[in-house]
Amino acid sequence: MKRLIALALTMFMIISGCSKGGTQTSGGNVAEVQEYRTVYSGEITTLNYLVTSTTNEFALAANLVDTLIDYDKYGVPQPCLATEWEVSEDGLVWTFKLREDVKWVTHEGEEYAEVTAQDFVDAMKYILNPSNGSGTANIAYSVLKNAEEYYNGEITDFDQVGVKAVDKYTLQYTLKEPTPYFLSMLTYVCFFPANGQFLEEVGDKFGTDNVNFLYNGAYIMEIFEPQNRRVLIANDSYWDKENVHIKKLVQTYNKEAATLAPELFLRGEVDYATISSDILDEWMSDPEKEAMVRPNRTSFYSYFYCFNFDPRFPEEYEPDNWKVVVNNKNFRKSLFHALDRKAAMLTAEPYDPEKRLSNTITPKNFVDLNGVDYTQLKSLAKFANTDSFNEKLALEYKEKALQELEGKAKFPVKILMPYNTGVSDWANRAQVIEQQMENLLGTDYIDIIIDPKPPTGFLQEVRRSGNYAFLECNWGPDYADPETYTDPFSPDGTYNWPHLAEGYKEANGKNTYENMVNEAKAERLDIEKRYKLFAEAEAFFIEEAFVIPYAVGGGGYSASRLNPFESLYSPFGVSGERFKGQKVLAKPMNSQEFTEALEQWEKERAEALKKAANQ
CATH class of the missing domain: 3.10.105.10 (Dipeptide-binding Protein; Domain 3)
Incomplete structure (x- = not known):
């Protein structure tokens, strides 16, 4: 076996451009109350991250469930639930050592179980059961040995699929072919863990609400009232809770959210608003409003x-x-x-x-x-x-x-x-x-x-x-x-x-x-x-x-009390959807501050990628 980290980090030097992510710290511009409030108009249809393939649904899951690896502010892979990993010389067998004593908790914060390697196996078995209707099963079975055959019913023994718990804290994936980009797939929802015992207990109710759900990530969904509000609170049992600065996320439903958000932002009732093109000129010509507007970064979503x-x-x-x-x-x-x-x-x-x-x-x-x-x-x-x-x-x-x-x-x-x-x-x-x-x-x-x-x-x-x-x-x-x-x-x-x-x-x-x-x-x-x-x-x-x-x-423009350069950065998977590492600002970032921060971030990212490649 050979250590993969240097190889993996080198690979990420090919990724460039602007998306979510960042480096700047908030300095003294930090709100006293770390609560982030938004409005939304598109309601989710499920919390079941094992079946969804839609952005707004797995964006929620990203804050509730952790993955094997994550990305830092510069897009460099980092340990998360896995502390280290290796790949065999032929590129087929990937082995991950898991972090010990990570907890699954209920919506009330009560400990349910420890996160183990078997949770990744059980989640994959669920995904590869066609009757569950996973929208991302094809991503998993495109790389895992015998996964497509199992999904199609050509084999019935799940033990033949290329995922197994070697022991309590050792997870192993076996691929059908060498896949140089496999590490970059691991923050996508089809590689999330799920506790098998809980899946069996709740059955079809899994992910139908915040109660029929387990949490091992930065946040717990305390309140889930569809077409009313969602409230996420920091998970006190989270293994990395010192890096969770925003203590509460309040998301309020309003079918007119896009239209109302700018006014709500001006009134101090929400902390983010898209400034659409039909009102942008008005905001840019008003000195007070202009000081609240900044550009958004372009992403790797293709339209x-x-x-x-x-x-x-x-x-x-x-x-x-x-x-x-x-x-x-x-x-x-x-x-x-x-x-x-x-x-x-x-x-x-x-x-x-x-x-x-x-x-x-x-x-x-x-x-x-x-x-x-x-x-x-x-x-x-x-x-x-x-x-x-x-x-x-x-x-x-x-x-x-x-x-x-x-x-x-x-x-x-x-x-x-x-x-x-x-x-x-x-x-x-x-x-x-x-x-x-x-x-x-x-x-x-x-x-x-x-x-x-x-x-x-x-x-x-x-x-x-x-x-x-x-x-x-x-x-x-x-x-x-x-x-x-x-x-x-x-x-x-x-x-x-x-x-x-x-x-x-x-x-x-x-x-x-x-x-x-x-x-x-x-x-x-x-x-x-x-x-x-x-x-x-x-x-x-x-x-x-x-x-x-x-x-x-x-792209576009927004008024926001978040610094985008504190966010985790990745063009793929869910890392960029996480609030971990970010702080609510006392006052919004303006366009000049954004431009300066972007330039600094780009320089620091180039250095971070170079350093990672040489490790």
């Missing part, structure tokens, strides 16, 4: 517009007609080149829209190959360096589509485009896109129908139900490899429609994109070859206009 190849929306929106036109490449290309992404982004980022725009699905600065950014590899570079908006091409593809679809489709094509009313700039963006694309392509060609939907249940009602034709979607990375941005487009992924596109099936029964991705996945040792294969697959996906890449997440 793109999806074409739905499996329409399941009401007949009034003509799903059968949509299915005909969406399977015409020239029709998709006409929309691909007609979307003015900068005009759309101005609804969210009026001062600096370019910093958010992205021409690829995998964002720039996510990983690199020997100093060359992944997005500059092979054919992907053409898309990365070219704005997809092109009026001349849009009209040329429109004419080609009209010729090919004559007598086969009805025009204008109804294009159902829902949006989430809980995101203030999304409504504005939907209107901008409707007007801009219809003006360019003509209302004789397309009729974009914008459809407001409530934030609670939006994913289930719209995206997962196929209740859209054209939709703004997003995906965040789960680990440090380009493969993570292909996961949603696999046949069993979140956006599982690309394999339904007509005209791409190859001899093995799978479509071209799936075969290209599978070839890239199969290359486990030659990283250069692996990355180039993924780049070619992504370039094909964009070339065929299965999606329209749009932007990266984050």
Whole structure:
């Protein structure tokens, strides 16, 4: 066996860019009462972190349950529930030594059990039981030996799956193939622990409320009243409680949260508010308000517009007609080149829209190959360096589509485009896109129908139900490899429609994109070859206009009593969602303070990564 820490830390030097994280200390600007209050409009549907795949749900879980490793303020992996780890010479067996005397406690803070290696085994057994409906099982079985076979019922003995408790404090994972990014997967929810005895006791009630839940993380959910409020309090039994400075998190539900939060912030009733583009000018022109506003950091969430190849929306929106036109490449290309992404982004980022725009699905600065950014590899570079908006091409593809679809489709094509009313700039963006694309392509060609939907249940009602034709979607990375941005487009992924596109099936029964991705996945040792294969697959996906890449997440502006540079930093997993290490500020950070802090953080991070690589 060889120690992995130096290898793992070296790997993280490939991750760069801006996301959550930071370094600055609050100095004397610390609130006397360490309580952080927010309002929200999108209610969670479960606390069961073993089944969820949605950001707002695993963001909660991140503060309630700890993971094997974590990341510090600079993105360097750190011990958490595991104090050390090793990997075998062949890269297949990973062994973790657990921290002793870590406690599971109830919602009342009463000790239930000690956290042991078996908790990780029991959690994985739950995840790999298809009847439990885990939304992240595919991530786990993509790497663990025999996990997919067990999930599919091809084997029934769980002992054959590559996870076992060697002893009380020793956990071992065996992989199906060498996976250089495995460590970076361990802060994702499918690798969280769960106490097996408790799972058996509560059964289907696990995660339905704060009572049917165990805590080993920084916080306990004291109060859980859906569509009213959630209150998290610091866990007195937490192993690292000296680094938990905020003692209470109060999250209040209000369906108008996005609209009301700025005023509530001014009144001192909440400690965070998004300052949306429609009020940003007003805040920036008022000296008192301007002193409270700062930019947000961009993230590695990728935003793109999806074409739905499996329409399941009401007949009034003509799903059968949509299915005909969406399977015409020239029709998709006409929309691909007609979307003015900068005009759309101005609804969210009026001062600096370019910093958010992205021409690829995998964002720039996510990983690199020997100093060359992944997005500059092979054919992907053409898309990365070219704005997809092109009026001349849009009209040329429109004419080609009209010729090919004559007598086969009805025009204008109804294009159902829902949006989430809980995101203030999304409504504005939907209107901008409707007007801009219809003006360019003509209302004789397309009729974009914008459809407001409530934030609670939006994913289930719209995206997962196929209740859209054209939709703004997003995906965040789960680990440090380009493969993570292909996961949603696999046949069993979140956006599982690309394999339904007509005209791409190859001899093995799978479509071209799936075969290209599978070839890239199969290359486990030659990283250069692996990355180039993924780049070619992504370039094909964009070339065929299965999606329209749009932007990266984050950005915008906020008024906040948190210093983002005190937060844990990681482009993937849940570390960046944790409040551990942060302090509530006495007064908000302004834009100048943010810029100075960001510059200092970037310098310190470069030094931290260099130091980690040399360990």
